Amino acid sequence: MSLDHPLNSLGLAKPPQETRVVVAMSGGVDSSVVAAMLAEEGYDVVGVTLQLYDHGAALAKKGACCAGRDIHDARRVAEAMGFPHYVLDYENTFRAAVIDEFADAYLAGATPVPCIRCNERVKFKDLLATARELDADCMATGHYIQRKLGLHGPELHSATDPARDQSYFLFSTTAEQLDYLRFPLGHLASKAETRALAARYGLAVADKPDSQDICFVPNGDYAAVIEKLRPGAAEPGLIVGLDGTPLGEHRGVIHYTIGQRRGLGIGGVADPLYVLRLDPETRQVVVGPKAALSTRRVPLREINWLGDAAFDSQPEWLLNVKVRSTRPPRPALVRPLSATEAEVELLAPEDGISAGQACVFYAPEGSRVLGGGWIWKGR
Structure with a gap:
């Protein structure tokens, strides 16, 4: 690498055609645009998609990130733009690093965020290591977040568009990872700009809807997934007030979240009650007034x-x-x-x-x- 060469658009001092970039491709419009954009600029693009949980597994759902349909869509983008595309089987890794912890955290009365763990333990760890093994100069993703150079090195910044900002889900990105990662979409003003780019590149995914749920949770039904992963987890118990007074029965602690008001099935109370605490050991759901949530x-x-x-x-x-x-x-x-x-x-x-x-x-x-x-x- 020559320090005399001007920096390319990825901040590296070499021409794009001599710069290998691994693009993490989920099959959605964001990562597809990143791959197409870099390929058009002349970079040596290698697309990689992780097979996380499919293979006909009961947890898979149509239209979720990294399921069968999305792998097909990512491959089509690679073929259209003329760069190689690989699918890596990370199903066992994903289950051990993300899904099992998700289930255990729910059983312990917590409200986990598996998307953060996926970025931390799979995409920015194992996939990033694979990118290095492929002799890539950097790895690019379709996340809406920005990487900027500061006085002490690369810094992480929120996306320009607050509605698309994904910084909450990427807080565990380390300084070492940030040195290697690139986020080409973070500066865009809106998702409409991303879709316009997809249309300009002629990508079949230009109008593909965004995934709304956690990829392995069909229709947002967390309890159904937990019961499938941990049979017998949904044991019934008591709904009690702050003083321990029984107010009703529940179908299982896993059906409730902190702050929940609707669906408690408690009648005859004057003021609304909210879930304040979940106690899996005693199988109790503790409820009380909204003020107690603060x-x-x-x-x-x-x-x-x-x-x-x-x-x-x-x-x-x-x-x-x-x-x-x-x-x-x-x-x-x-x-x-x-x-x-x-x-x-x-x-x-x-x-x-x-x-x-x-x-x-x-x-x-x-x-x-x-x-x-x-x-x-x-x-």
Whole structure:
């Protein structure tokens, strides 16, 4: 690589035709556009699709990421644009690294986010290692997030379009991975621009709908998947108030989530009741008033820090944090307990914070993502 050569569009000092890029292709419009865009620019593109859970498995569903139909769509894009495409069987890896933990977390009363674990443990770990084995200079994905060069190296930033931003699901990306990854769509102003590019390249997936659910959860029915993975998990129990008073019966703790109001099947109460806590050991669903959902203190572990100074180099950080993917970042004090644990004090209380969700850190000003951690029940 010559340092005298101008940087190409991927930030590498070599011409595109001498730059090999592995593109992670899910079969959807986003990753297809990335692959087509880079191929048109003259890069040595290699498309790779992961076979994650199909092979006729009961969990697979039509139109989900990395199922049979999507592999076919990814292959068609590669053929149309003239670059090689490979399908790698990661079914066992995906089950061990993502699906099993998802099931166990639900059984423990948490609300897991398997898409984060998939990025962390499969796509940005095993697939990234495969890209290196293929002598690729970098790996590109269709995620809506930005990689920018800062004073201390590559930084992670939110996407330009807040409606498409996927930073919540990518907080665990490490500095080493960020050095190798590229996100060519993060700067686009809207998904409409991506679809317009797909149409310009003549891609058959230009009008393909976005996947809405977790890929291995048909129609968002988490409980059905858990029962299939862990037979006998849906044991009935009691719905109780904060003082332990029985208020009704439930079909199984796995059918409930923190903050849920509808579908409790409790009659004769004057004020609405919400799920406050799930106790799998006693098989109890604890309910109470909405006010009891509010909290300001959030314990975190498995923290991935992307700041310039060490995470535990100061007693606290004033950051913006996001405690659910659908909520905006809010100001908070983040107090390190170690390099990988912290307590977050929200400046304004939030409702329905649940173990198993992520808490993602953002700089107080600007778009920089500073990592995050996993919410747990605390000591």
